[in-house]
Amino acid sequence: MQSRPHSYLFSISYFGARYKGWAPQPNQPTVQRKVERVLRHVLEHEDFSLIGASRTDSGVSCVGGFVQVFLREKVDMNSLLPDLNEYLPQDIQLNSVQDVPASFNLIQSVSQKTYRYYFTNSRDFHPFASAFLFNIPGELDWEMMKEACKLFTGKHDFKGFCRPSENKTDYVREVLSASISNSREFLGQYFPQEIHFFEITGTGFLHHQVRMMMSAIWQIGKEEMGISEIARRFESPEEFEKLPPAPANGLVLWETLLSNL
Structure with a gap:
């Protein structure tokens, strides 16, 4: 009280x-x-x-x-x-x-959150831009990455896409939308001409969930991971190695929606 x-x-x-x-x-x-x-x-x-x-x-x-x-x-x-x-x-x-x-109750009033992860795919990446986004060099299959985003939507067990805790038993979370778009938030001589963001909206998120999902999408874009692994990780997370989280510097809590106000 x-x-x-x-x-x-x-x-x-x-x-x-x-x-x-x-x-x-x-x-x-x-x-x-x-x-x-x-x-x-x-x-x-x-x-x-x-x-x-x-x-x-x-x-x-x-x-x-x-x-x-x-x-x-x-x-x-x-x-x-x-x-x-x-x-x-x-x-x-x-x-x-x-x-x-x-x-x-602020915690109980949060109805949904939106995160954005800013990244680029640049051959000429200036260090000053690294404060706001992460660079993924090399060829990326953008269509496959966008298809991967669709597979994350809905209610799933995200234990294979987070940092598990000994005290946590419920890893089911609902993703309302997930997509990759072009960004116009960062402009100037030190920023690449093309900047992208992975935007995800859900009712709640687990520790490192968004960053590990971003990491998986990059691996799929590089053909280092098959897109079918997403569904298999939902079903049997213990069968897979833990994903490395994408670096923190590209991640932004973009919007928080509250109810009961």
């Missing part, structure tokens, strides 16, 4: 390159720790708690996330928003804030 009756919902964006993910870790910079530090400074006390809608991994960025903050005393959080952003580092931004009932 939440003992702090006043609750505020922030939308948040951050560039994850400098952080060891969202969640606090001992002696490591994380996004949550930075937000907590600034809240302490602006509110001038520590009597608050917060939760995030997503626990992104080290190096993963976020365009559309949410944070819920609980306080004992009511404040005009809209008036404090400019101060919070002034003291936050420039790679973290609180975009908006609204009052919500303390009974509002």
Whole structure:
């Protein structure tokens, strides 16, 4: 039961390159720790708690996330928003804030999430672009990669496409859509002319799931994996070696949709 009756919902964006993910870790910079530090400074006390809608991994960025903050005393959080952003580092931004009932459960209210993984297939890849996307050199079978995306849609056991946990028994997740598209988000002399993104929307995701799916799609594009292996991994994940996750730098939590608001 939440003992702090006043609750505020922030939308948040951050560039994850400098952080060891969202969640606090001992002696490591994380996004949550930075937000907590600034809240302490602006509110001038520590009597608050917060939760995030997503626990992104080290190096993963976020365009559309949410944070819920609980306080004992009511404040005009809209008036404090400019101060919070002034003291936050420039790679973290609180975009908006609204009052919500303390009974509002952020975690349970997440109805779906969309991730994008940005990559290119370039022969002349500039190091500056590596902050935002990953380069896969060599020939790729784009039609086969797009067909692989279709096979991920629906409800499946994704144990063969995630980092399993000893405490987890349910690996069934529902993917609502998955596709590869051309990107226009990154332009300039240091970026390749052709940039692509793998976009996936689902009701929830497992640890490293999106990055391992991206890795599998690349292997299929390189003809290092047959497309039929996707279905076989759904049926018998223990029969296959663990997939290497795609590097974190290309992954962005693009959108989070909430219900019960």
